[in-house]
Amino acid sequence: MNKKTTIYDIAQALNITVSTVSRALSGFPAISEATKKAVTETAKRLNYSPNKLASALKSGKTHTVGVIVPSVQAQFFASIIHCIEDGLKEYGYRIIIYQSNESVDNEINGVRTLLEAQVDGIIASMSLETVNVAHFEEIINQNKPLILFDRVHDALNVPTITLNDFEAGYAATQHLIEMGYKRIAFITTVHQIKIFNNRLRGYKAALADLQLPVLEEHIIYGGLSVVDGELGAEKLLQMNNQPDAIVAGDDFTALGVVNKLKEAGKTPPEVGVIGFANEVFSEYITPNLSTIDQHPAQMGKECAKMFLNMIKQENFYQNVEHIVLNPTVIGRQSTRKI
């Protein structure tokens, strides 16, 4: 393998200096058309490819943004990542992805790795485990843009893009009530994550506003998964005061609930079920599943836009914006009470 060609090779070939080559290549105005053309052609002829590493080292800008998510395997995050990458790509930014797998240690590692890679900023959604946020503060201390989405944290005074989770919980519950259900249960996670608490608050508020009692035994704390949904439904079915509808923490949990209800001969919409996230499968299962759309595509777009805005600012954290997206109820068969 012959060595990679650098601007030195181009300079040598044309008997000019590297600075001229550099300027010609980077569209510097005060350059004669002739030399610019000569440089461009020679670059192509020698198959020159710029070393962004060197320019990054010099300029301090890598044009790379770090993205930390629990896992790219969740539809919600995949969709967001897709849109972040798409939104940044046309402005010359690429993204490095780091998955926390819902572990704080991984997350801490991720922040460190990304900072060492000299990313120009970080866009993140926290792991379920994360309580202490010192690692995120380090990003701010290094005076780099940090943007949080969906799973955010109040202790961090940074821009956020979130869903109105209170409203999501409220709307889901209200939807069920409007469809005629009266004893509504709620399955959520044990983790003290803001978004789940907010949904729960929304649930309680909707019940209160519509004159229905809030029963603590109808709130199930567990995990979020198909299996957890089955477990939750089982518990609820064993109660004396059985619910006639269930709000499940996400669509997978809702799916588990649906399975268990079918088994028990109470196929939705006999007992109403609504989930969160509008996963791909929700539309296609039987009965198809009512859910709350969390607009991940829009969230991703806003993240990208927010980053691009931030780097234009003198002081990144001067006026910290908080964008809140509104959830949308998607009513399908699983809540269509006859």
Place this chain on the structure above:
Amino acid sequence: MNKKTTIYDIAQALNITVSTVSRALSGFPAISEATKKAVTETAKRLNYSPNKLASALKSGKTHTVGVIVPSVQAQFFASIIHCIEDGLKEYGYRIIIYQSNESVDNEINGVRTLLEAQVDGIIASMSLETVNVAHFEEIINQNKPLILFDRVHDALNVPTITLNDFEAGYAATQHLIEMGYKRIAFITTVHQIKIFNNRLRGYKAALADLQLPVLEEHIIYGGLSVVDGELGAEKLLQMNNQPDAIVAGDDFTALGVVNKLKEAGKTPPEVGVIGFANEVFSEYITPNLSTIDQHPAQMGKECAKMFLNMIKQENFYQNVEHIVLNPTVIGRQSTRKI
């Protein structure tokens, strides 16, 4: 913001030279325990964070691998990416993701971007549009490891991780025949991509081996999506010689087929349906969908392993390995002929 601390600051603080600091930090053996300890402590005290960019520029190794996929939104690729990242992480490599969105131009751009970012290697799956592979050859010319998975290309003499697609097509068809179906149609894409051709060959071979006729009119060339599945099924339902089972190009297409069959009162398994990819939803739709598992997790793991192996070699392309995974038939209700 005070400037970031570098090894110079540490050196100055301890009245030693940067080389000593560098050596102490990188675990160089010939260093006294005392200085090593002093350096480590001072580093921590000054909140030192290494600039990997500088070391990468110097050493020519970024410890970053570029990954190019059509889209992270497809479950299959998300799963592979997850496993690649996981497999490389513990060896100190991170990944940069580039999505082609099934466009060659994006893909060409992706290769260029990643090479300019000086990645240590690239792991890719080609876009549906890709015919010419000159951009991938550039990676080889730069003497960097290139690994292709799933959507590969014969013109490129590089390591590959693929599914045995012939076998996948064969097994899907055989499964239907074993379940008692006799007139089996096949919906595939118009794109001349090897994997789809191989599946088609497998389909034809299975029919031939089991003494069933191959009917050209039963092979539908279109796109792969829910809508395309509906269109394909519609065409097949209008024929005089209607099929009694359909192999669909992927699970989304299969889903469209199922929808249309339900509409026509021929709900599977009355007409059998099998897809490819084992998407999350396949298990949960009604009737739940038979499919071919393509083992994305294993594929991702193998990609990571292959890369780690390759960089150990003197000459990356000395003995090019081709790993072929075997598909697994997952038989569910949609092919359970009564």
Place this chain on the structure above:
DNA sequence: CTGAAAGCGCTAACAA
């Protein structure tokens, strides 16, 4: 419009 030269932060050969 172009050239000379310093330096981004780190590594490593060579010297001591």
Place this chain on the structure above:
DNA sequence: TTGTTAGCGCTTTCAG
């Protein structure tokens, strides 16, 4: 065991 020094490839200030 530690210091000196050159340089990775590029940008940019200052001079011409």
